[in-house]
Amino acid sequence: MSEKNLELMDKIVSLCKRRGFIFQSSEIYGGINGFWDYGPYGVQMKKAIEKLWWNYMVESRTNVEGLDSTIICHPKVWKASGHLDQFGDLMCDCRGCKARHRVDQMEDPSVCPNCGSKDLTEPREFNLMMKTFVGPVFDEDHTAYLRAETCQPIFVDFNLVRVATRQKLPFGIAQIGKAFRNEINPRNFTFRSREFTQMEMEFFCTDEDAMQWYEYWRDQRLKFYEMLGFSNDVIRTYDHEKLAHYAKAAMDIEFKFPFGWGELEGIHHRGTWDMSQHQEFSGEDMHYVDHDNKRKVLPVVIETSVGADRSMLALLCNAYDEDTAETKKEGQEEDVRIVMRLPAIIAPVQAAILPLSKKLNENAEKLFGDMARYFRCEYDVTGSIGKRYRRQDEIGTPFCVTFDFESLEDNCVTVRERDSMSQERVGIDQLRMYLDKKING
Numbered sequence: 001m002s003e004k005n006l007e008l009m010d011k012i013v014s015l016c017k018r019r020g021f022i023f024q025s026s027e028i029y030g031g032i033n034g035f036w037d038y039g040p041y042g043v044q045m046k047k048a049i050e051k052l053w054w055n056y057m058v059e060s061r062t063n064v065e066g067l068d069s070t071i072i073c074h075p076k077v078w079k080a081s082g083h084l085d086q087f088g089d090l091m092c093d094c095r096g097c098k099a100r101h102r103v104d105q106m107e108d109p110s111v112c113p114n115c116g117s118k119d120l121t122e123p124r125e126f127n128l129m130m131k132t133f134v135g136p137v138f139d140e141d142h143t144a145y146l147r148a149e150t151c152q153p154i155f156v157d158f159n160l161v162r163v164a165t166r167q168k169l170p171f172g173i174a175q176i177g178k179a180f181r182n183e184i185n186p187r188n189f190t191f192r193s194r195e196f197t198q199m200e201m202e203f204f205c206t207d208e209d210a211m212q213w214y215e216y217w218r219d220q221r222l223k224f225y226e227m228l229g230f231s232n233d234v235i236r237t238y239d240h241e242k243l244a245h246y247a248k249a250a251m252d253i254e255f256k257f258p259f260g261w262g263e264l265e266g267i268h269h270r271g272t273w274d275m276s277q278h279q280e281f282s283g284e285d286m287h288y289v290d291h292d293n294k295r296k297v298l299p300v301v302i303e304t305s306v307g308a309d310r311s312m313l314a315l316l317c318n319a320y321d322e323d324t325a326e327t328k329k330e331g332q333e334e335d336v337r338i339v340m341r342l343p344a345i346i347a348p349v350q351a352a353i354l355p356l357s358k359k360l361n362e363n364a365e366k367l368f369g370d371m372a373r374y375f376r377c378e379y380d381v382t383g384s385i386g387k388r389y390r391r392q393d394e395i396g397t398p399f400c401v402t403f404d405f406e407s408l409e410d411n412c413v414t415v416r417e418r419d420s421m422s423q424e425r426v427g428i429d430q431l432r433m434y435l436d437k438k439i440n441g
């Protein structure tokens with residue numbers, strides 16, 4: 001990572017902590033590597049990302065259903081999926097500095113990327129599944145696993161969802177939820193965590209249509225990133241050359257993080273692998289009876305799989321900006337404004353209600369109550385108006401609404417826009433419509 005990007009990453013991490021977006025889990029105990037807590041603004045933003053994904057992938061479509069499955073499933077699920085036998089990485093340790101590395105991520109596997117030593121242990125297999133026990137006895141028979149991905153329960157529940165919803169092929173099942181991986185080397189802030197949230201959609205179709213659906217979902221997902229304001233400079237696709245033996249096609253959508261290009265989302269044509277594995281291991285018939293064509297087919301799966309945490313990190317990196325603010329006076333040092341240019345639909349606070357004086361609290365609080373029914377709002381009464389604008393800029397609030405003494409006379413408020421810093425007088429009775437158009441329009 002270049003000096004400049006390292007500095008940028010440090011600034012983002014420190015802003016996230018200072019303003020309550022993301023901080024280390026169990027910090028007072030020294031933290032726990034690979035686990036992160038989302039603070040008051042972070043949780044609002046993460047929920048907004050999930051809500052947007054859910055609306056785009058499930059609610060706005062007639063051919064995708066939702067699911068919320070358990071984190072712990074029958075251990076056989078992970079036997080069938082191959083996770084227990086194959087879900088591992090090769091790791092090695094440096095005897096010099098004691099750093100642990102994933103071999104596939106080392107540029108030169110014979111040299112420690114941390115200290116340059118060549119004194120490395122032999123690469124050895126390491127399974128990423130997190131283990132626990134279910135029931136009172138802690139032995140092999142009671143071992144269970146925290147799910148390593150949210151999609152396996154989708155395959156397992158396929159028949160139940162299909163019958164309950166009377167869906168016919170092609171259709172999809174989506175889920176948002178926690179996944180756990182005992183990553184060897186958690187790093188780059190939340191990019192590689194040990195507990196994270198996935199947003200996955202498995203689309204079931206016939207073999208003949210599968211490639212078309214693969215391309216359709218790739219385009220849909222790219223459109224989603226366009227909606228989030230990611231330009232072509234920071235988003236690219238990467239087609240896998242080496243495919244899993246069952247896969248017909250696979251690609252990553254990558255984002256340009258300050259630490260380099262990294263996978264944001266995977267799109268996979270998984271063939272009939274998932275359904276045939278679960279059929280074999282459970283004994284349940286996973287075929288779909290295609291009455292129209294009088295045949296039985298094993299559904300082919302097209303998967304779109306993205307991390308909510310990585311999406312949030314990408315949004316934070318894309319949004320971070322510094323500019324020299326309008327308040328700079330001659331002879332003074334340059335005044336830097338930190339501004340998170342987050343899309344309004346994702347911003348943790350969409351409108352800040354700012355009474356110019358405490359004397360205006362009663363009216364301003366009423367306005368806050370009215371607006372908070374429709375938007376994520378914050379009420380801030382402390383400090384000069386300039387300071388309050390700055391605080392909101394730093395967390396990415398797209399609109400600041402100032403209630404002043406004139407508001408009592410003319411029933412208008414001043415709406416200040418984050419990026420242009422332009423100000424506009426808007427009638428209080430028009431405010432909801434005004435903000436709705438700007439935020440959701």
Ligand code: ATP
Nearest residue numbers: 183191192193196198263264265266305306307310
């Ligand atoms: P990587 O190669 O980075 O380990 P992967 O190819 O194993 O990722 P998938 O199994 O395809 O990832 O998971 C789908 C998505 O889940 C990823 O694109 C990413 O957004 C998210 N994800 C996977 N592992 C992690 C992790 N350790 N921390 C945060 N998000 C993750």
